[in-house]
Amino acid sequence: MVEVAPRDTFAHPPPSESALAAPDRDSLLREVQARRAVWRARNIVDYTIRVAVGCFCPWPSKPLIMEVRGGVPVALRDTTGKPAGPVREPWSAYTVDALFDAVEHAARTHDVVEVNYDPHLGYPTAIRGDAKRGQVDDWYWVRASELTPRR
Numbered sequence: 001m002v003e004v005a006p007r008d009t010f011a012h013p014p015p016s017e018s019a020l021a022a023p024d025r026d027s028l029l030r031e032v033q034a035r036r037a038v039w040r041a042r043n044i045v046d047y048t049i050r051v052a053v054g055c056f057c058p059w060p061s062k063p064l065i066m067e068v069r070g071g072v073p074v075a076l077r078d079t080t081g082k083p084a085g086p087v088r089e090p091w092s093a094y095t096v097d098a099l100f101d102a103v104e105h106a107a108r109t110h111d112v113v114e115v116n117y118d119p120h121l122g123y124p125t126a127i128r129g130d131a132k133r134g135q136v137d138d139w140y141w142v143r144a145s146e147l148t149p150r151r
Contacts (some may be wrong), residue, residue, distance in 0.1 A: 048065055
């Protein structure tokens with residue numbers, strides 16, 4: 001399994017980079033599939049996770065803490081622990097399984113993809129991409145951190 005050192009920042013929007021070549025896509029896909037298998041073997045389906053999302057879109061980028069039970073988002077809290085309203089996008093779209101799905105989708109279809117993984121649990125902690133290099137306003141990023149398993 002490939003170890004990827006976590007990074008604290010991504011450029012927004014991503015810098016002009018070359019579109020992924022087929023070998024790079026294959027490598028990303030092999031890595032995400034291997035990491036997903038390790039994650040699934042841990043059988044963590046109840047957890048909290050801090051999620052922040054940003055893009056060219058009007059979604060708010062503030063982080064919220066999402067509670068997940070049985071792999072399904074059930075609650076959102078602000079970073080102080082207070083309820084943050086109903087479960088909703090963009091945060092609810094990023095359970096750990098959905099983070100892996102997002103990496104696979106991006107690796108198959110997007111021109112630029114960069115992924116970082118948690119060094120202990122192996123889930124994606126940062127995804128940055130540009131769907132079509134050279135197209136205006138189609139960059140995005142997702143950050144996931146502070147995953148705490150629940151029993």
